[in-house]
Amino acid sequence: MVSFNDLGLIDPIKKALAAEGYTTPTPIQQKAIPLLLQKNDLLGCAQTGTGKTAAFAIPILQLLHNQQSPVIGLRKVKALIVTPTRELAIQIGESFAAYGKFLHLQHTVIFGGVGQKAQTDALQKGVDIIIATPGRLLDLMNQRFITLKDVSFFVLDEADRMLDMGFVHDVKKLIAVLPTRRQSLFFSATMPPSIVQLADTILRDPKKVEVTPVSSTADTINQAVYFVDKNNKNDLLLHVLNDKNIETALVFTRTKHGADKIVKLLVNHKIKAEAIHGNKSQNARQRALENFKGKTIRVLVATDIAARGIDIDELAHVINFEIPNISETYVHRIGRTGRAGANGTALSFCDADEKEFLKDIHKLIGKSIPVIDEHPFPLLGFPTPAVKKGGNTHPPQGHRRPKPASAGNNRKFGGKRKRSE
Numbered sequence: 001m002v003s004f005n006d007l008g009l010i011d012p013i014k015k016a017l018a019a020e021g022y023t024t025p026t027p028i029q030q031k032a033i034p035l036l037l038q039k040n041d042l043l044g045c046a047q048t049g050t051g052k053t054a055a056f057a058i059p060i061l062q063l064l065h066n067q068q069s070p071v072i073g074l075r076k077v078k079a080l081i082v083t084p085t086r087e088l089a090i091q092i093g094e095s096f097a098a099y100g101k102f103l104h105l106q107h108t109v110i111f112g113g114v115g116q117k118a119q120t121d122a123l124q125k126g127v128d129i130i131i132a133t134p135g136r137l138l139d140l141m142n143q144r145f146i147t148l149k150d151v152s153f154f155v156l157d158e159a160d161r162m163l164d165m166g167f168v169h170d171v172k173k174l175i176a177v178l179p180t181r182r183q184s185l186f187f188s189a190t191m192p193p194s195i196v197q198l199a200d201t202i203l204r205d206p207k208k209v210e211v212t213p214v215s216s217t218a219d220t221i222n223q224a225v226y227f228v229d230k231n232n233k234n235d236l237l238l239h240v241l242n243d244k245n246i247e248t249a250l251v252f253t254r255t256k257h258g259a260d261k262i263v264k265l266l267v268n269h270k271i272k273a274e275a276i277h278g279n280k281s282q283n284a285r286q287r288a289l290e291n292f293k294g295k296t297i298r299v300l301v302a303t304d305i306a307a308r309g310i311d312i313d314e315l316a317h318v319i320n321f322e323i324p325n326i327s328e329t330y331v332h333r334i335g336r337t338g339r340a341g342a343n344g345t346a347l348s349f350c351d352a353d354e355k356e357f358l359k360d361i362h363k364l365i366g367k368s369i370p371v372i373d374e375h376p377f378p379l380l381g382f383p384t385p386a387v388k389k390g391g392n393t394h395p396p397q398g399h400r401r402p403k404p405a406s407a408g409n410n411r412k413f414g415g416k417r418k419r420s421e
Contacts, residue, residue: 007033010062012102017058020098026051031209033059039183041206043199047189049328050211052157053095056081056185060153061100063183064128067152068104075106075126077146079153082132082174084162086111087254087325091304092131092157094278105129110146112136120145134162134170141177148174152182156202159188160195168198175202214331215364221338222345225358225369227379230351233321234265236377240319240347241271241299248292249317251301252333254324259301262321266299273299304329312336318346323354327364347372352379 004017004025017023025033028050035042036059046052060079067078083089093109100107107129108122116136123145130137130146140146156162162171186199186206199206217223228236241249253259256277266273274288274297292300293312304324318337324330330348337344348369350358362368 002030008037009033009058010065012065013058013062013099016099016101019101022054026055026211028052028209028211029055029058031211032056035207035209036060036183036185037062039063041183041203042185043203043206043208044185044187045189045191045208045210046187047212047328049214049326049332052187053092054099056155056157056187057092057095057099060129060155061096061103061105063153064105065103075128076150077127077130077148078150079129079155080132080148080151080174080178081130081155081157082134082137082162082171083157084133084165084167085158085325086113086133088158089131089133094303096129096131097278107131110136110140112139116140134167134174138170138173148177149179151178153185154178154182154202155185155187157187159186159198160190160192163194163198171198172201214328214335215366217331217334217346217365218338218344220343221334222343223334223348223369224346224372225348225350226372226375226377228349228351228375228377229379230353232377233349233351234262236349236375237262237265237319237321238269238271239376241266246317247298248295248315249299249319250292250312250315250336251299251319251321252324253301253303254322256303258322259303262301263299266301271299272297273301275301277303304333314342315339316342316344318344320346320348323348323350323357323361325357327357327360330361331365350379 002025003023004014007025007030009017028044028046032042032044032052032055036056042056044052044055046055064078081092083092089109089111093107096107105128106126108119108127108131110119110130110132112133112135116139119136120140123140137146141148156171162168184202184204184206186202188195188199226236226240237251240246251262253262256275256279259275259277263273263275274291276285276288280288288297288300291297301321315337318334320330320333324333334344334346337346348358358369
């Protein structure tokens with residue numbers, strides 16, 4: 001079996017991977033990392049959930065470290081990663097922080113929808129790596145906060161999604177100002193002609209890698225979803241944890257701040273809980289994990305990047321406090337339970353803004369998740385969606401069986417996902 005020790009990585013990166021609990025690279029990491037360390041352009045057909053962020057972040061960090069100049073001065077932007085949504089940009093930024101924690105490299109994340117001062121302050125201090133969504137990136141370039149003339153590594157991530165969201169002209173503007181001498185990486189889940197044509201304008205004699213993501217959930221995992229208003233999720237979590245059959249639960253949040261807030265909530269209600277995320281030291285994370293395994297705490301609250309090293313054979317319950325915006329992330333999250341043939345339960349809290357994410361999950365896993373609609377905090381103003389035939393119709397222990405679909409509740413949720421810049 002291939003390990004990260006076999007991929008020619010430098011010691012600081014291997015140390016960081018060990019601290020994250022990584023030992024075995026995914027298929028795309030095994031294929032891509034050696035090719036990128038040899039400075040090839042890369043065309044990757046891969047979805048989020050295959051480990052592709054590490055596949056490009058690790059070699060970029062290593063190559064940047066190797067070419068660092070000892071001359072002290074303002075840092076220049078040497079690597080640019082462009083991705084379609086702020087959520088993906090934040091996740092990629094967390095990955096660079098985790099894998100590069102023992103390197104003297106600086107990165108920042110740029111996206112719209114928030115004030116720009118914190119972002120421009122970081123840029124003016126100097127960064128080596130920018131992870132950005134196209135709209136805000138071009139805006140800050142026009143204001144002359146960013147120059148790309150020194151970029152030697154360019155990554156276009158989720159290219160097909162980028163085009164679907166109407167970013168094609170923004171991407172072409174970026175390509176036009178990048179240096180011609182650079183190493184370029186292009187990732188897309190699909191390769192229709194428009195994507196192939198775009199890739200041809202970016203890449204030079206690229207190597208190709210193709211992998212498929214995990215897209216199915218184990219039959220041993222009993223899945224269910226609660227529709228709930230966002231403001232009532234805290235109360236719903238406390239309600240669910242009133243079930244004494246839940247001895248321990250791994251709760252997933254989207255952000256580090258959110259994880260800390262949930263721990264504070266639970267502790268205030270006499271439920272022993274700890275959080276693991278990127279702002280915690282490795283010792284603190286390891287201590288929390290050991291406490292959870294030893295059942296001295298009942299609830300472990302985790303963000304996705306911090307949870308990747310979690311491997312608990314007897315974990316019976318996973319709770320998605322927030323529905324992940326990436327469908328494959330849902331599969332990875334609930335895969336923490338139901339291991340080695342054991343039964344597990346995965347409960348998800350879905351608010352009005354997350355219903356589109358749930359539809360994407362249903363499409364990926366090929367079935368609808370049963371709904372628990374008899375609870376004290378129902379989502380107001382939205383009908384309960386039908387449970388399709390062939391789905392998992394057995395409710396988790398201690399919960400009411402979902403009501404069968406009927407003409408009155410067979411409406412699909414409407415609304416479109418907001419464009420995120």
